[in-house]
Amino acid sequence: MRTEYPDRYVTLGLKIAYYRKKAGFTQEVFAEKIGKSLNFLGQVEGTGTVRGVSLETLFKIADVLGIPPSKLLEDD
Numbered sequence: 001m002r003t004e005y006p007d008r009y010v011t012l013g014l015k016i017a018y019y020r021k022k023a024g025f026t027q028e029v030f031a032e033k034i035g036k037s038l039n040f041l042g043q044v045e046g047t048g049t050v051r052g053v054s055l056e057t058l059f060k061i062a063d064v065l066g067i068p069p070s071k072l073l074e075d076d
Helices: 006-022 027-034 038-045 053-065
Strands: none
Touching: 006 038, 006 053, 027 038, 027 053
16 A cells, blocks of 8 residues: 555554553454454554555444544544
8 A cells, every 4th residue: 555654554553453452352353343354453453564444444443442533543
């Protein structure tokens, strides 16, 4: 994927991984809960790839994690 903002995609993936682990979900369980494949989640959370997510998926991720979607997009 080509983007002008690769660092933001990586940061998003790291935040998803952080909140997923904080909630006690493995990648396998979390992928199932959000209706995505383990491969997809691995690409999103991985730092070696740039993988975007749709807003629908972002909202689902936030829902399952019990956090507002904005938490995943905030600059820390």
